[in-house]
Amino acid sequence: MSIYLKLIWAYLKIGLFGFGGGYAMLSLIQREVVDSGWISGTTFTDIVAISQMTPGPIGINSATYIGYVVTGSVWGSLLATVTVVLPPFVLVLYASHFIRRHKDSAIIKGVFMGLRPVVVGLIASAALLLMNSDNFGAATTECIKSIAICVASFCVVYFTRIHPIFIIIAAGIIGAIIY
Amino acid sequence: MMNNLYISLFLAFFKIGAFTFGGGWAMISIIEREIVEKHKWISKADFLDLLAVAQAMPGILAVNISVVIGDNLRGLRGSIVSALGTILPSFVMILCIAIFLTPDDIKNNELISSIFKGIRPAVVALIVAPVLTTARAAKINWKTVWIPIVTALLIYSKLPFISNPITFIILGALGGYIYYIKRVNGAIHAGKEVEK
Structure with a gap:
């Protein structure tokens, strides 16, 4: 089987079974690309690090990077990215249309009434899971600085109308100064 | 435009x-x-x-x-x-x-x-x-605030199966549907009693 077909198959699976956003998808990506022997575990960690350092969804970043590394060609990147996006794209469109057509049905109304508080919980869990030493640092002083940045960022985003993008830029500048 | x-x-x-x-x-x-x-x-x-x-x-x-x-x-x-x-x-x-x-x-x-x-x-x-x-x-009010809290903590726990977000999406959808149907039925019964 050609490497391109293998790439399509792997990212088809990642796209179709990756529930719960980027971080939840990581273990799935790891299983497909590391356990199949395409890249080493260290390279995978490096890709995750790059994905965290560069903007954009981690699923897209990993598909683009691994597609290039595995095939040595831009086409590999393009193929992996399109494959990971397309099947969910179709599913999301269908779901969205179905829901709009039956917007006033008891099923849709009830289902969304139950889902709303759950979605709030899902976002909270993503925040909780990120409050770790990877993001806040292991050393005490770094951790205190990180908490200060986190609390200040929260206050700015929650109480002012300053665009979050400026908070990220400001936090980057602060990081460059204090570390 | x-x-x-x-x-x-x-x-x-x-x-x-x-x-x-x-x-x-x-x-x-x-x-x-x-x-x-x-x-x-x-x-x-x-x-x-x-x-x-x-x-x-x-x-x-x-x-x-x-x-x-x-x-x-x-x-x-x-x-x-x-x-x-x-x-x-x-x-x-x-x-x-x-x-x-x-x-x-x-x-x-x-x-x-x-x-x-x-x-x-x-x-x-x-x-x-x-x-x-x-x-x-x-x-979210004091009656529903437990839903996001329990959801977040159980996902955070990383326990197998119950820490899976899909579990909570399915439970939330089912729970919401059942609650809504019950409430609508209740409202219909209440309405009938008023008519009587």
Whole structure:
């Protein structure tokens, strides 16, 4: 089987079974690309690090990077990215249309009434899971600085109308100064 | 006028894709600010429903959100334009990195690594903020506040199966449906009693 077909198959699976956003998808990506022997575990960690350092969804970043590394060609990147996006794209469109057509049905109304508080919980869990030493640092002083940045960022985003993008830029500048 | 909306959709999601660190959840603050508050394309309540659809489907959350919002505004073409806007910045940037920069180059650069030490806790704050804004939009009260708390803690626990977000999406959907049907039936019975 050609490497391109293998790439399509792997990212088809990642796209179709990756529930719960980027971080939840990581273990799935790891299983497909590391356990199949395409890249080493260290390279995978490096890709995750790059994905965290560069903007954009981690699923897209990993598909683009691994597609290039595995095939040595831009086409590999393009193929992996399109494959990971397309099947969910179709599913999301269908779901969205179905829901709009039956917007006033008891099923849709009830289902969304139950889902709303759950979605709030899902976002909270993503925040909780990120409050770790990877993001806040292991050393005490770094951790205190990180908490200060986190609390200040929260206050700015929650109480002012300053665009979050400026908070990220400001936090980057602060990081460059204090570390 | 219509062309303008396609272009502003593309630009809005391009901006979102180009400035979001830390994955889909961190994007919610930025998407909410751009789509709900700045452009007023959809209401906060609708945004939460679209978020639930995007979350319930597999795939990359950020792309899914852009697809449902684009589709909501301008159908298939709108969703394609929004998805491209979200994908293109990271695709181009990562491709350049894959071609020109090795992971070691970035990790060993002191300036870049200290910049990112500052950015990471800010990203966490960007995810905490929408917890509170969506809680308000979802009209969470003292009767329902246990649902997001239990959901968050059980997912955080990383226990097998029950820490899976899909479990809570299914439970929430089922629970909401059953509650709604019961309430509607109750209202019908109450109405009949009044008629008598």
